[in-house]
Amino acid sequence: MNKNCILILAHKNHNQIMRLINHLKTDFDLYVHIDKRNKLNIKSFDNVKVYNKFKTYHGDISLVIATLFLIKEAYKNNYDRYIFISGQDLPLKTNKEIIDFFYTNKNKEYISYENIKNNESMYKEMSFRLNSYNFGKLYRLILHRNIRELLSNFPLIKRITPENIYYGSQWWNLTNNAIKYILDYTEKNPSFLKRFNYTWGSDEFYFQSILINSEFKNNCVNDCLRYLIWNGGTPFNLQMKDYDNIKNNINNNLFARKFDENIDNNIIDKLYKDLEVK
Structure with missing residues (x-):
């Protein structure tokens, strides 16, 4: 059994996912969850476990639930x-380089985080996310943000911003001890997970808030080890025109995101070829 595993949430682009799986599976055990709404026909094989258990939606609590499911499955193998x-x-470094990086930094938790109270504008925005009820994309399209904020202040349904909440990237790189702590905390504190129901972007609060409020804080490095370019609240789809910037800013970034084979498959080909010649 490999000492490192990779958890993958996927929802589109069969060929792109299979290419990623085939590249990583030679050195990592993989646990892949495919959005149940998608018809991707990917089956478990070798050291690749594939699940199609939950319908997942962008910014929804379903992403936290699917992630916790993958964590539980992988944790069985410690x-x-x-x-x-x-x-x-897409990986920016070879499998060996990724393994060596974590071997050298074996006790560190790589997860980006920021206290939502760092500044007034952030606190206002994150409080809106946490307290305004999110009933899906259609709900957000029909009702203007100001109306949703007004509705969330009705006395019977009003929610209060929780204390000690941290915000960061959905993607992280954690040790076995940290994973155990998250699973134990979730089991012992079901109300904490429940609080994120109907919260926009709960996947960007949940894991950070558990770890940074624990003894693991001192081991946490504020870095998710990803190269990305933000376009408002979502990353740009990287293309060939971004190639030089990606290569010139690899640093400790082990992966880059996001890519779409239907938008620009050439950049995907190029980055995989770079790994082959290392």
Whole structure:
């Protein structure tokens, strides 16, 4: 059994996902969850476990639930390191380089985080996310943000911003001890998970808030080890025009995101070829 595993949430692009799986599976055990709404026909094989258990929606609590499911499945095998990526990530370093990096930094938890109270504008935005009820994309399209904020202040349904909440990337790289702590905390504190029901972007609060409020804080490195370019609240789809910037800013970034074979498959080909010649 490999000492490192990779957890993958995927929802589109069969060929791209299979290419990612085939590249990583030679050195990592993989646990892949495919959005149940998608018809991707990917089956478990070798050291690749594929699940199609939950319908997942962008920014929804379903992403936390699907992630916790993958964590539980992988934890049965007590890996040294759990690396969490999406089906639209690409590695920037070879499998060996990734393994060596985590061996050298074996006790560190790589997860980006920021206290939502760091500044007034962030606190206002994150409080809106946490307290305004999110009933899906259609709900957000029909009702203007101001109306949703007004509705969330009705006395009977009003929610209060929780204390000690941290915000960061959905994607992280954690040790076995940290994973155990998250699973134990979730089991012992079901109300904490429940609080994120109907919360927009709960996957960007849940894991950070558990770990940074624990003894693991001192081991946490504020870095998710991903190269990405933000376009408002979502990453740009990287293309060939971004190639030089990607290569010139690799640093400790082990992966880059996001990519879409239907938008620009050439950049995907190019980055995989770079790994082959190392």
